[in-house]
Amino acid sequence: MERDYDVVVIGTGVAGSDIAWHCRKTGMEVAIVDSREYGGTCALRGCVPKRVLAGAAEVVSRVRDQQGNGIRGAVAIDWPQLVAFERTFTDPIPRRKEEGFRGAGIHTYHGVARFAGPDRVAVGDDTLVARYIVVAAGARARPIGVPGEDLMTSSDDFFYLEALPERIVFVGGGYISFEFAHVAAAAGSAVTILQRSGRVLSGFDPDIVDRLLLASVEAGIDVQMNMPLVSVERGAAALRVRAGKSGEEKTFGADMVVHGAGRVSAVGELDPAAGNVETDRRGIVVDDRLRSVSNPAVYVAGDANPRSPQLTPVAVADAHIVVDNILGGDARVADYTVVPSAVFTNPPIASVGLTEEKAKERGISYIANAGDLSGRFTNRGVGQKHAGYKLLVDEDSRRVLGAHLIGPHVEEVINIFALAIKHGLTVDDLTLDAIPWAYPSNTYDIIHMVHPLVRK
Structure with missing residues (x-):
């Protein structure tokens, strides 16, 4: 009809x-x-x-x-x-x-x-x-194109598993694998992440990601770099996962292999x-x-x-x-220049704006300020050892260019920096003199992040 x-x-x-x-x-x-x-x-x-x-x-x-x-x-x-x-x-x-x-x-x-x-x-x-x-x-x-791909469990199906297997291998080092891996590890599974390259979570600041990797290892997650998937095979009692570069392949045993290699x-x-x-x-x-x-x-x-x-x-x-x-009549255009994102791991990480890599590619003169916040009582009080930040500001205007965070509630704090970038705010606009942030809160820690960048 x-x-x-x-x-x-x-x-x-x-x-x-x-x-x-x-x-x-x-x-x-x-x-x-x-x-x-x-x-x-x-x-x-x-x-x-x-x-x-x-x-x-x-x-x-x-x-x-x-x-x-x-x-x-x-x-x-x-x-x-x-x-x-x-x-x-x-x-x-x-x-x-x-x-x-x-x-x-x-x-x-x-x-x-x-x-x-x-x-x-x-x-x-x-x-x-x-x-x-x-x-x-x-x-x-995303199709991976390896033998045994049909033996993998989709990330869609992971949400509705009736039981969680003892050993899980996640293929891919993006946010899907990391979020699920932290859930599975917290639930008691032995978890491995296989990443085809030498870098996971490539869209995020590498220094922040390195801190998340430390937290992941402490949570019992085995992250294997430079391990492109070769095949998945069904064994007598479990699945066998072959991965690695030619001549350096390794075999991992698993009860389930989850596709987390992108969409x-x-x-x-x-x-x-x-x-x-x-x-x-x-x-x-x-x-x-x-x-x-x-x-x-x-x-x-x-x-x-x-x-x-x-x-x-x-x-x-x-x-x-x-x-x-x-x-x-086609008057509006799409603008993706300021899009905050977060990875809901333990602890979470969040990012908005330029990374150092992108700033250098664009030839932008910037100042980077990175620091550790694990000693702040907001984080130490909840036992969180992995908390920190990296801010990028324009060298001349002092406008915020990028923010990269790890620690409790950073998925909320990152939105403040998104607003700052979107509206061209400077680090001076984020100080205690400009805004008396609610205290004590993780947002108040912005004061400590911007302090070294403020012109005296």
């Missing part, structure tokens, strides 16, 4: 949902489609369940860190009970999402969406004709060529207004946008830009 719409949205995550809702509120005829259960990555296979698991791991780590400081006795994670609790957040979402769409008059479709022309999307036996088509299809695990835009199954939609190896090629460069009827938002940092707040921002451009 063929049906006409103003907007067809592919994907029901935060980006797709926002676009569908806002366009429908203006009176447009809107349809939305998903090949999986409604809700998208963040709500079902990302941020929401991750925060539940990471919260449990944080409790275990806090108790461990406080042993001998007035706390005694051990705590343990009851994995089946934890996953059952996690499901109280995720299980209601698909039905609630779909009922909400239908209640608003948005037509819902289930199945794989494929372009059937520049202005057409086929879903099973239905053909949806639209003035605008928005691809918000999210991302999927790519999920646009291949859309048959973009049939819609005159140009792609590259990262996804659909878009302009700075998030519009396909080859088909003006197509917009891209969220993880399906190859230019995106693939973070939930960015997906929401993308959605607002797409809606405004559909309604207002």
Whole structure:
């Protein structure tokens, strides 16, 4: 059956949902489609369940860190009970999402969406004709292309394991592997991370990452560098993982091997060529207004946008830009210059703005100030040995260029620095004379971070 719409949205995550809702509120005829259960990555296979698991791991780590400081006795994670609790957040979402769409008059479709022309999307036996088509299809695990890849467990499935295996190998040294590794280690599993290169968490400041590596080792996580995956094999009682450079390969035993080696835009199954939609190896090629460069009827938002940092707040921002451009004639452009990010390990790390590496590449004259905050009572009081920072400021203007943090609550503190960078604040604007930060708090520690950089 063929049906006409103003907007067809592919994907029901935060980006797709926002676009569908806002366009429908203006009176447009809107349809939305998903090949999986409604809700998208963040709500079902990302941020929401991750925060539940990471919260449990944080409790275990806090108790461990406080042993001998007035706390005694051990705590343990009851994995089946934890996953059952996690499901109280995720299980209601698909039905609630779909009922909400239908209640608003948005037509819902289930199945794989494929372009059937520049202005057409086929879903099973239905053909949806639209003035605008928005691809918000999210991302999927990046194919690794090694023998035994099918024996690996996806990061999506890790959230819903009925039992946690004794030995887990995580392939890839990005934030997915590190966050899950800290959860699994806190729950009592023996954990190994295999990273193909000599550097993990490559988007973060290497000095901050080195401090996280020390904390990871103390948590019982074995991080193996320069270990590209060669194969995964099924043994008599367990899996065998072969990794390493040619002639230097090692074998690791595991009860489970988890794919944490990155994600790519999920646009291949859309048959973009049939819609005159140009792609590259990262996804659909878009302009700075998030519009396909080859088909003006197509917009891209969220993880399906190859230019995106693939973070939930960015997906929401993308959605607002797409809606405004559909309604207002392509007036808004995407800007990813100030995007704070965090890794929910124990302790967490967070970053925003330029790293030293990026500043040097751009020829920017900067001053870097790094320091240790483990002796501050805000951190020592909770037994946290791994706390510190690195700030980058412009040498002439003293404007904040970058901030890189490790320690308790840095996922919150980093937002202060994001605002500072976005609005061109100097280190003088962050002093006690400028703002009497709430005390005692980890945010107040900003005073100690900026003090050496303030002009006397």
